[in-house]
Amino acid sequence: MAAAANSGMVFDLRTARRTGGSASGGGDDSARVGRFAATGGVVSFDTPNFIAHASRGAVPHLSGDNLRDHTDVGAVYVALEDFVEKWHPNVPVYNHPSTLRDFISHPSNSLLILAPRRSPPVTTAASNTDASIAILTSVGFRVLKVDDYFNAVSSLKPDIAISPPDLPHQTPGKNRGPKMVFRTELWLGELIKRNTSNVPIFAPILPLDIEQQSYYLDHLKEHISSLTGLALYDARLAVELPEELEGLPRLSLDDALTPLKVLQQVSWGVDMFNLVFLTQMTDAGISLEFQFPGEATTKDGKKKALGVDLWNKEYGTSLEPLAAGCKCYACRKHHRAYVQHLLTAKEMTAWVLLQIHNSNIVSNFFIAIRESITQGTFEKDCKTFAEVYKEEFPEKTGHGPRYHFPSLP
Amino acid sequence: MLKTSMATMKSMPSALKYELIARCSTTKARASILRLPHGPVETPLFMPVATQGTLKGLTPEQLESVGCRLYLNNTYHLGLRPGQAVLDKIGGAHKLQSWSHNILTDSGGFQMVSLLQLATVTEKGVEFLSPHDGTPMLLTPEHSISLQHSIGSDIIMQLDDVIATTSPDKQRMKEAMDRSIRWLDRCVEEHLKVDPLAGTEEFGGVEGDSYAKRQNLFCIIQGGLDLEMRKECCEEMAKRDTPGIAIGGLSGGEAKDDYCKVVDTCTSLLPDGKPRYVMGVGYPEDLVVSIALGADMFDCVWATRTARFGNAVTSSGVLNLRSAIYAEDFTAVDPECQCPVCRPLDSPAPPLLNSTISPPSYASAPEGDDSYTGKGLGITKAYIHHLVAKETVGAHILTMHNVAFLLSLMNKARIAIVEDRYPAFLKDFFFKWHGGDKGKYPTWAVDTLRGFGVDLLED
Ligand SMILES: [Zn+2]
Numbered sequence: 025m026a027a028a029a030n031s032g033m034v035f036d037l038r039t040a041r042r043t044g045g046s047a048s049g050g051g052d053d054s055a056r057v058g059r060f061a062a063t064g065g066v067v068s069f070d071t072p073n074f075i076a077h078a079s080r081g082a083v084p085h086l087s088g089d090n091l092r093d094h095t096d097v098g099a100v101y102v103a104l105e106d107f108v109e110k111w112h113p114n115v116p117v118y119n120h121p122s123t124l125r126d127f128i129s130h131p132s133n134s135l136l137i138l139a140p141r142r143s144p145p146v147t148t149a150a151s152n153t154d155a156s157i158a159i160l161t162s163v164g165f166r167v168l169k170v171d172d173y174f175n176a177v178s179s180l181k182p183d184i185a186i187s188p189p190d191l192p193h194q195t196p197g198k199n200r201g202p203k204m205v206f207r208t209e210l211w212l213g214e215l216i217k218r219n220t221s222n223v224p225i226f227a228p229i230l231p232l233d234i235e236q237q238s239y240y241l242d243h244l245k246e247h248i249s250s251l252t253g254l255a256l257y258d259a260r261l262a263v264e265l266p267e268e269l270e271g272l273p274r275l276s277l278d279d280a281l282t283p284l285k286v287l288q289q290v291s292w293g294v295d296m297f298n299l300v301f302l303t304q305m306t307d308a309g310i311s312l313e314f315q316f317p318g319e320a321t322t323k324d325g326k327k328k329a330l331g332v333d334l335w336n337k338e339y340g341t342s343l344e345p346l347a348a349g350c351k352c353y354a355c356r357k358h359h360r361a362y363v364q365h366l367l368t369a370k371e372m373t374a375w376v377l378l379q380i381h382n383s384n385i386v387s388n389f390f391i392a393i394r395e396s397i398t399q400g401t402f403e404k405d406c407k408t409f410a411e412v413y414k415e416e417f418p419e420k421t422g423h424g425p426r427y428h429f430p431s432l433p
Numbered sequence: 434m435l436k437t438s439m440a441t442m443k444s445m446p447s448a449l450k451y452e453l454i455a456r457c458s459t460t461k462a463r464a465s466i467l468r469l470p471h472g473p474v475e476t477p478l479f480m481p482v483a484t485q486g487t488l489k490g491l492t493p494e495q496l497e498s499v500g501c502r503l504y505l506n507n508t509y510h511l512g513l514r515p516g517q518a519v520l521d522k523i524g525g526a527h528k529l530q531s532w533s534h535n536i537l538t539d540s541g542g543f544q545m546v547s548l549l550q551l552a553t554v555t556e557k558g559v560e561f562l563s564p565h566d567g568t569p570m571l572l573t574p575e576h577s578i579s580l581q582h583s584i585g586s587d588i589i590m591q592l593d594d595v596i597a598t599t600s601p602d603k604q605r606m607k608e609a610m611d612r613s614i615r616w617l618d619r620c621v622e623e624h625l626k627v628d629p630l631a632g633t634e635e636f637g638g639v640e641g642d643s644y645a646k647r648q649n650l651f652c653i654i655q656g657g658l659d660l661e662m663r664k665e666c667c668e669e670m671a672k673r674d675t676p677g678i679a680i681g682g683l684s685g686g687e688a689k690d691d692y693c694k695v696v697d698t699c700t701s702l703l704p705d706g707k708p709r710y711v712m713g714v715g716y717p718e719d720l721v722v723s724i725a726l727g728a729d730m731f732d733c734v735w736a737t738r739t740a741r742f743g744n745a746v747t748s749s750g751v752l753n754l755r756s757a758i759y760a761e762d763f764t765a766v767d768p769e770c771q772c773p774v775c776r777p778l779d780s781p782a783p784p785l786l787n788s789t790i791s792p793p794s795y796a797s798a799p800e801g802d803d804s805y806t807g808k809g810l811g812i813t814k815a816y817i818h819h820l821v822a823k824e825t826v827g828a829h830i831l832t833m834h835n836v837a838f839l840l841s842l843m844n845k846a847r848i849a850i851v852e853d854r855y856p857a858f859l860k861d862f863f864f865k866w867h868g869g870d871k872g873k874y875p876t877w878a879v880d881t882l883r884g885f886g887v888d889l890l891e892d
């Protein structure tokens with residue numbers, strides 16, 4: 025079953041085991057495996073999988089060479105709000121002769137997903153209007169005209185563009201909900217109409233009850249040929265989506281903050297994850313250690329930690345890799361003692377090595393999830409994982425990196 | 434006079450080989466291969482400073498990819514963190530940072546005097562208050578060398594008594610020079626002790642060997658701007674026969690022509706067959722002139738420190754990429770540069786200009802490994818403008834370029850010396866660096882090079 029949009033990306037759903045009958049009857053068996061590929065066949069992306077969140081076009085701590093050569097990050101999420109400090113037309117990225125990919129020198133082996141805002145977005149002072157989205161740039165709060173976003177999609181030509189959702193700061197009241205749906209549908213229609221570069225489009229699914237957006241979902245069914253995927257702001261809705269939309273890959277922007285929550289969303293049928301905890305753990309100095317489904321080694325009933333805090337003094341002379349058995353560059357070449365030394369010295373290389381390692385652990389986690397689904401053991405493996413590992417990451421103890429350098433003296 | 438008599442001096446083994454390859458027929462510039470315990474390097478040589486065992490977010494392989502095979506660590510910093518006990522347990526600084534090439538360490542003395550206001554120098558050593566808990570501590574020549582033994586650096590520096598060259602106190606200057614000679618003798622004594630790791634599989638050699646068999650102690654010529662004092666120091670220190678010689682106490686606030694006179698005086702007196710290292714120098718104009726004065730090795734934090742403020746060192750001078758004029762400049766940082774940052778995206782790494790150095794560690798990685806490729810990144814000035822001071826990645830890539838620029842400048846100087854066209858290289862360098870405006874050439878450089886018959890201003 026392949027859903028081909030009139031654009032350059034094809035999603036090929038390899039397994040769909042939706043045997044549970046009624047959609048709302050629990051989605052534990054909705055996990056699915058797929059492949060998302062450019063029609064040219066250059067870049068492909070197996071799902072379930074994660075995407076890395078970029079800041080100003082760069083995956084935090086990873087220069088393009090390290091991202092390209094030392095990770096399997098297959099897709100990167102970039103927010104337009106990271107690029108529009110100045111007023112149009114004085115926005116460098118708009119004036120660049122080529123694409124966003126060229127502007128940020130993005131490695132050719134990874135997909136680029138463009139959205140108006142970061143995920144999760146920082147709450148803004150102002151609200152959205154029918155024609156604009158409130159955003160936060162590095163120089164403060166601004167307004168992004170949806171028109172400018174539509175133009176940016178056509179000129180910047182990302183591999184995927186997420187159509188703007190209208191998301192209020194608080195839980196929407198009686199009147200706000202319908203307005204969200206109205207604007208989101210309006211903006212999607214406009215983006216489809218003005219998509220002169222045929223950029224693959226992901227339609228947002230709002231964090232509202234499915235009934236509240238049923239007309240909008242009908243609209244999506246009608247325009248399915250113009251859509252490449254769905255961006256879910258509430259992952260639970262994956263199990264309630266109409267059958268007609270099943271062939272579209274689902275990107276969750278509903279932050280799965282732990283591996284267990286990732287597994288839960290996978291079981292609901294989510295295909296792609298914006299994995300916020302990756303950079304969070306790296307910044308905390310925590311080296312991830314979990315595998316899927318994991319093996320219980322101790323019979324004492326103690327659960328394994330999801331990662332180790334490399335600030336912990338006991339690793340000060342440890343020549344062990346960041347995680348036993350890991351084959352990433354950081355683990356092949358370096359050891360825990362060095363990372364601890366770098367962390368305590370506040371040297372940037374600490375977070376470079378951690379980010380390389382952590383993204384490798386996460387890549388392997390998703391490879392194992394795909395295998396498990398393919399072999400039909402996913403439900404059982406999730407139970408094993410929950411028995412072997414603790415639910416939460418270790419507490420953060422050390423200081424994070426300094427993102428902002430002091431200004432010129 | 435407290436100098437050690439020659440009779441008590443022990444002979445010093447050398448763990449390096451200095452091979453002179455070529456000499457400029459006009460200036461005193463020389464090109465060599467310096468064979469060190471962790472592989473050969475080529476001079477003239479710039480050594481970046483990886484203070485705490487790392488350089489501004491760069492991995493060892495990123496440094497390898499731009500041709501770096503020798504960098505500095507600071508003894509003062511590594512002595513504090515991770516500390517001597519941890520270094521001993523881990524097996525030295527190479528192992529700590531997984532750097533398979535060479536390391537040079539300073540003595541730690543200069544860092545103390547410059548970083549700690551309360552440091553005082555006595556005959557015993559440098560007294561200071563611990564930055565951890567304020568307790569009084571003492572760095573002696575013996576302790577400095579012992580720390581550098583634990584670090585395991587390929588080139589180690591003597592503890593010296595450094596005072597600003599601009600100090601008007603001639604008597605204090607003389608005292609510092611004499612003391613530096615006496616401390617050199619104490620350093621030598623410590624360095625000739627038996628190395629407990631000698632004869633082990635990892636460190637090689639024969640049981641009973643001294644540290645001098647695997648680490649090279651360099652003396653440091655002092656004497657401020659007083660050429661007579663510098664001469665005396667050169668003579669005395671040359672007698673100690675260390676494997677290499679540093680010219681210290683410069684890089685301060687002295688006038689550039691005074692600096693040139695000191696380097697010129699020292700290189701004329703120093704033995705021909707040993708590397709000469711001018712400490713703390715790394716500004717491109719200073720480098721190319723110092724090479725003409727017969728210096729071989731240099732280190733400086735300037736190029737890497739300035740990257741953090743968005744300054745790119747290029748063949749056409751220093752560009753501050755934070756400036757709005759680069760916001761929409763979609764060209765490479767330096768179109769002439771061959772570093773991964775400046776080369777087009779995914780373009781393969783060209784062969785390194787310095788052909789005799791060891792291959793990068795990632796070159797021997799097994800097939801299918803996710804090893805470093807050194808391929809181009811196609812970064813533009815506009816993208817660095819977008820990142821700089823906001824994302825650490827901006828600092829990583831600009832640092833990488835700046836290091837690459839200085840290493841490549843040294844390689845180009847070396848090739849010019851070998852082909853005996855160093856004067857033409859100098860003219861070309863200054864012309865590009867100042868955008869063709871000869872009115873901007875610094876007088877000290879013009880005058881110094883004129884002394885060799887090289888006229889930068891002639892066409
Ligand atoms: Zn690893």
Ligand SMILES: [Zn+2]
Nearest residue numbers: 770772775834
């Ligand atoms: Zn470059």
